[in-house]
Amino acid sequence: MRVAPGGPAVIQVAPDVREALDSGRAVVALETTLVSHGFPAGEGLDVALEAERRVRDAGAVPATVGVLDGRVQLGLAAGELERFAAAGESARKAGPRDLAVCVAKGVLGATTVGGTLAACSAAGIRFLGTGGIGGVHRGFAERPDVSADLGELARARVLVVSSGVKSLLDVPATLEALEALGVPVLGWQAETLPLFYSAEGGPLVPATVATASEAAAIARAHWSLGRTGLLLAHPPAESLDVEALIETALAQASSERVTGQDVTPFVLSRIHRDTAGESVRINKRLIADNAALAAEVAVAYAAR
Numbered sequence: 001m002r003v004a005p006g007g008p009a010v011i012q013v014a015p016d017v018r019e020a021l022d023s024g025r026a027v028v029a030l031e032t033t034l035v036s037h038g039f040p041a042g043e044g045l046d047v048a049l050e051a052e053r054r055v056r057d058a059g060a061v062p063a064t065v066g067v068l069d070g071r072v073q074l075g076l077a078a079g080e081l082e083r084f085a086a087a088g089e090s091a092r093k094a095g096p097r098d099l100a101v102c103v104a105k106g107v108l109g110a111t112t113v114g115g116t117l118a119a120c121s122a123a124g125i126r127f128l129g130t131g132g133i134g135g136v137h138r139g140f141a142e143r144p145d146v147s148a149d150l151g152e153l154a155r156a157r158v159l160v161v162s163s164g165v166k167s168l169l170d171v172p173a174t175l176e177a178l179e180a181l182g183v184p185v186l187g188w189q190a191e192t193l194p195l196f197y198s199a200e201g202g203p204l205v206p207a208t209v210a211t212a213s214e215a216a217a218i219a220r221a222h223w224s225l226g227r228t229g230l231l232l233a234h235p236p237a238e239s240l241d242v243e244a245l246i247e248t249a250l251a252q253a254s255s256e257r258v259t260g261q262d263v264t265p266f267v268l269s270r271i272h273r274d275t276a277g278e279s280v281r282i283n284k285r286l287i288a289d290n291a292a293l294a295a296e297v298a299v300a301y302a303a304r
């Protein structure tokens with residue numbers, strides 16, 4: 001093994017990703033929390049591979065991010081990706097605060113959107129696709145819980161494509177927080193923010209975009225003016241109303257004293273269980289569609 005002077009590199013970029021970045025070609029980052037924690041055991045790998053495939057089909061290079069063997073890796077080999085899927089809940093959910101701990105302790109860290117954004121900033125990747133970002137949790141006035149996804153979106157110069165904010169959160173409060181942080185929120189051919197599993201019923205977005213090149217132009221203008229990320233909200237192609245299930249699952253989480261980083265995986269797993277696979281199917285589809293849209297925008301951005 002070759003070790004750089006001063007010790008092994010904390011951040012490692014896969015050769016195909018490095019080459020694409022160096023030649024100004026489109027790169028899309030993907031996260032691993034959804035691979036390890038977002039789906040029933042054994043299903044995460046397919047989700048990850050399908051997202052990578054959709055990124056490639058759209059003409060970009062996927063860089064799936066995770067922490068393993070003491071390094072933050074951007075661009076995972078199939079065998080590495082498999083480790084995140086196989087680990088499931090035993091992989092550490094790695095937000096921005098957890099990256100260094102995972103590196104130094106050699107712990108397998110499945111990066112959240114926030115953790116992935118931090119890695120993107122370090123490596124110069126500008127686009128990320130995911131299912132739904134984290135945000136301000138319901139009941140935040142009694143128990144403050146705000147996802148580090150928001151703080152990192154305020155720092156990273158990255159455009160994130162998601163089906164809005166996960167609807168187990170307080171969606172209007174999250175939109176307000178994004179405004180306070182100066183993060184542009186763009187509705188993809190839509191005037192409202194999607195609610196993750198459903199396209200309709202969310203608050204109005206401040207701006208709508210019609211094409212990938214328009215989204216790329218806004219990102220370019222924003223980055224030349226400011227320093228934050230952007231959220232491109234992509235309504236899911238199919239909708240499922242899970243509000244009643246969310247309320248039940250949140251009540252259960254609170255009575256079982258599930259808190260902090262465990263809340264989101266707990267609620268998602270209840271929804272997946274109680275919809276007999278429908279929510280899993282919709283969640284898989286929207287992740288793949290968001291990866292493809294992120295790639296389209298990345299390609300448009302690289303084209304000029």
Ligand code: PSU
Nearest residue numbers: 033034038112113131132134147261264
């Ligand atoms: N999208 C999905 N499933 C997920 C997530 C996104 O379809 O599990 C993950 C993302 O990694 C996001 C995290 O960053 O959920 C938010 O967790 P928290 O609310 O604890 O910040």
Ligand code: MN
Nearest residue numbers: 145146147260
């Ligand atoms: Mn939290």
